[in-house]
Every structure is written in structure tokens, then in C-alpha cells.
Amino acid sequence: MDKVLIGKKLKQIRISRGISQEQLSEMISLSPRQMSIIETGNSYPSLDTFIRIAEKLEFNINEFFNIDIKKGDETRDQVIEQIKTLDKKHLYLVSDIITAIEKNS
Helix, strand or coil, X not given: CCHHHHHHHHHHHHHHCCCCHHHHHHHCCCCHHHHHHHHCCCCCCCHHHHXXXXXXXXXXXXXXXXXXXXXXXXXXXXXXXXXXXXXXXXXXXXXXXXXXXXXXX
């Protein structure tokens, strides 16, 4: 994820929580200038800063980055096992189908 998108998402979450940039800066012990630089996408927040922001704004980091951790997803496991047995021709076909699905989602 690029700096601009991270900054936009952080700003959107902050605003949705009704917290000003200055208030958040104070809550996480960061200068308002540095918070502005992060939100405008001119700099990545450090990991420590990002975690503090997530804690104060109360958002899930996995959801922020769209990380979907699924345990015991039987369908996914079955599909993976089926793909492992395909020859090259059919593997390309499956790849094309997945690409088409992703484009239309």
C-alpha cells in the first residue's frame, strides 16, 4: 500500500471518529506537522507510530490492510489441492478464470 493511500485511510478513520488532527497528534505524542505529513502521504508512519494511531483510533490493523486470515477454510484448501494436480494447460485456464473474477469483483 502506498503512502498516499495509507494517509487517506488514516485521515478518513480519524475524521469518522470525530478527532481532529491536533487531538490525535497529542494523543500519540507526535507533532501536528508530522501527523499532517503522514495524512497527506508524504511519509509513512513508523511502525510504532502506526500502532499508536491504531490503538487511539481503535481500528483493526488486519482490516486496515485488508488482511483476511481464515483458518479452516475448507473450500479454499480443496481448491488448492485440486490446482496442484492440474497440467500446465488447465493451470493457465484456472489463472485466466481467477483474473476475470477479480476484474469483475
